[in-house]
Amino acid sequence: MLELNAGGAAPKGDLIKDSSEADFMVDVIEASNTVPIIVDFWAPWCGPCKQLTPAIEAAVTEAGGAVKLVKINVDENQGIAGQLRVQSIPTVYAFWQGQPIDGFQGALPGSEIKAFIEKAVTASGGEIADGGLDDAVASADQMLTDGAATDAAEVYAAILQEEPAHAGAYGGLVQSYLALDQVEQAEQLLANVPEEISDAAEIEAVRAQFELAKQAADAGPVAELQAAVEADPNDHQARFDLAQALYANGDAEEAVDTLLELFRRNANWNDGAAKTQLFTIFDALKPNDPVALDGRRKLSSIIFA
Numbered sequence: 690m691l692e693l694n695a696g697g698a699a700p701k702g703d704l705i706k707d708s709s710e711a712d713f714m715v716d717v718i719e720a721s722n723t724v725p726i727i728v729d730f731w732a733p734w735c736g737p738c739k740q741l742t743p744a745i746e747a748a749v750t751e752a753g754g755a756v757k758l759v760k761i762n763v764d765e766n767q768g769i770a771g772q773l774r775v776q777s778i779p780t781v782y783a784f785w786q787g788q789p790i791d792g793f794q795g796a797l798p799g800s801e802i803k804a805f806i807e808k809a810v811t812a813s814g815g816e817i818a819d820g821g822l823d824d825a826v827a828s829a830d831q832m833l834t835d836g837a838a839t840d841a842a843e844v845y846a847a848i849l850q851e852e853p854a855h856a857g858a859y860g861g862l863v864q865s866y867l868a869l870d871q872v873e874q875a876e877q878l879l880a881n882v883p884e885e886i887s888d889a890a891e892i893e894a895v896r897a898q899f900e901l902a903k904q905a906a907d908a909g910p911v912a913e914l915q916a917a918v919e920a921d922p923n924d925h926q927a928r929f930d931l932a933q934a935l936y937a938n939g940d941a942e943e944a945v946d947t948l949l950e951l952f953r954r955n956a957n958w959n960d961g962a963a964k965t966q967l968f969t970i971f972d973a974l975k976p977n978d979p980v981a982l983d984g985r986r987k988l989s990s991i992i993f994a
Contacts, residue, residue, distance in 0.1 A: 704749055704828075705758045710769045716759050721784040725756045725809040730773075730780040732764050737796040738779045743843035745781065747851075748802045750844060751825040755810045756783075783809035799851045822848050826857040833861060838868035854883040860891030867895075867902050875899055890976075897972035905937030925951055925958045929966070936970060945970060945984040953991050964988070 708716040717726050729745055731738035742760065749758040763770040763778055773782065773789070782792040783805070790812055793805065825848050832841035842865035848858040859882065866875035879899055882892055914931035917924055928951045936944035945967065952963040967988060974981040 703757075704754065705746055706760070708759045708761055710766045713761075713766075713769050717784050718787045720757065720759075721788075722786055724754075725790075725813045725815070726784040727756055727758045727806065727809065728782045728784060729758060729760045730763050730770055730775045730778050730782075731760060732762060732778055734764075735778050741779045741781075741796040741802075743847040744797075744799050744802050744850065746840075747825050747844045747847035748799065748806050750828045751803075751822060752806055752810065753824055755815045756806055781805070783812075785809065785813050799847065822852055822855055823857065826855065826861060829858070829861055833865060833868065838865045841865045842869070854886050856886040856889035856891040859883070859886060860889075860895045863895040864898065867898060872899075872902060872906075875902075893972055894975075897969045900969055901936060901973055904933050908934040908937035911935060911938055923954070925955055928954075929959070929962060932963075932966065941970060941974065942980045945980055949984065949987050949991065952988065956991075 706716065717728055720726050727745065727749060729738075729742055731742055745758060749756055761769065763775060773780075777794055779796065780792065780794050782789045784790065791805065791809060797805070825844060829841045829844040829848070832838075832844065842862055845858045845862040845865060848855055849862065852858070859878070863875045863878050866872070866878065875895075876899065879892075879896060886892055909930055911931065911934045914927055914934055917927040918931055921927070928947060932944045932947040932951070935941075935947060948963045948967050948970075951958065952967070956964065967984060971981045971985060
């Protein structure tokens with residue numbers, strides 16, 4: 690039996706790639722000697738392709754390395770499409786040991802795509818790692834971290850087609866929209882969170898991130914606000930605005946320190962706005978983020994001093 694899975698989700702770059710006629714022999718024919726290769730023939734103008742490709746990507750990612758995906762743009766690679774008699778798109782083939790062993794045309798539901806992939810893996814003597822959708826979410830999380838927000842959004846959306854109340858995928862999709870500056874779409878998603886995951890940590894985190902993203906749109910210039918605080922250290926509003934501007938500019942650590950200083954100077958200013966803002970930032974960061982951990986510790990020391 691082939692040992693195709695090492696456990697956990699492989700990075701997208703290891704599992705999914707765009708290819709061409711020039712690289713087809715290496716990426717598909719030769720590669721399929723060790724692992725089944727799914728080949729997705731698509732085109733930018735193809736509506737069903739936009740539905741199918743993200744679903745295949747999610748299913749391949751979920752398989753945890755038992756199968757890989759190669760995408761071929763037929764507009765740019767008409768020769769290989771002709772050789773394989775691709776007459777309409779999307780067309781998908783499964784290759785094993787250099788030969789196509791299965792295929793289909795048109796968009797399929799997620800369950801049938803998963804069955805197609807499982808069949809290809811079984812034919813190769815391999816096994817699909819039991820990572821489930823969580824591994825697919827982890828892979829999409831990495832895409833988002835790497836700056837591929839559009840790809841991540843597609844995978845999160847495909848996961849939600851299978852499990853609409855998956856908190857990790859739902860929160861990830863909101864994060865993707867925020868990363869793409871699609872604030873309205875993020876707001877709409879947050880307004881329609883399934884009730885069973887409304888209190889999940891992933892959803893609370895993206896709610897905080899959404900609030901901070903809205904604040905960022907109105908944040909003032911850091912230099913001007915810094916000058917205002919230096920001119921009058923008791924200008925609490927300027928210090929609060931400075932913290933918002935710092936966070937909007939990607940300096941979470943300095944924003945937290947600025948709010949801690951405001952809290953130290955006047956904990957009750959504006960109904961405890963500094964503390965409220967601190968907790969919003971802490972919620973938006975990952976629980977093990979050093980900025981959040983250090984900030985919570987410093988806040989506690991001020992409160993209980």
